Amino acid sequence: MSIVYFVEDEIDLSNLVIRYLVKEGYEVKHFATGEDAVRHITDKVDLWILDIMLQDDINGYDIIKAIRQVDTNVPVMFTSAR
Numbered sequence: 884m885s886i887v888y889f890v891e892d893e894i895d896l897s898n899l900v901i902r903y904l905v906k907e908g909y910e911v912k913h914f915a916t917g918e919d920a921v922r923h924i925t926d927k928v929d930l931w932i933l934d935i936m937l938q939d940d941i942n943g944y945d946i947i948k949a950i951r952q953v954d955t956n957v958p959v960m961f962t963s964a965r
Contacts, residue, residue: 885929886910890920890946891962892938900932917941924949928957935963 887909891897897913904911914920916939924946931950933943947959 884908884910886912886927887930887932888912888914888920888923888926888928889932890914890917890937890943891932891934892916893934893964917943917946920946921949924953931957931959933959933961935961 885908887904889897889900889904889911891900891913892915894915897915901911901913912923914923917937918939918941920933921941931946933946935943937943943961943963947961950957950959
């Protein structure tokens with residue numbers, strides 16, 4: 884089973900996307916803040932899905948910079964309401 888880490892601070896959107904991904908057979912770990920997500924950048928993950936605009940001090944761009952320092956090959960997708 885593929886593992887997806889999903890970073891999104893909007894709870895209703897998070898629940899919708901998580902339900903869809905689980906239905907499609909993915910194991911999903913959700914983070915509501917960038918701070919929580921960066922604590923897990925060394926975890927073995929198959930895909931990161933990052934919200935660009937998070938409400939805390941760490942946004943999606945900051946997270947991908949941290950991820951790329953650890954793993955240059957893991958796929959990353961950005962989402963945005965903009």
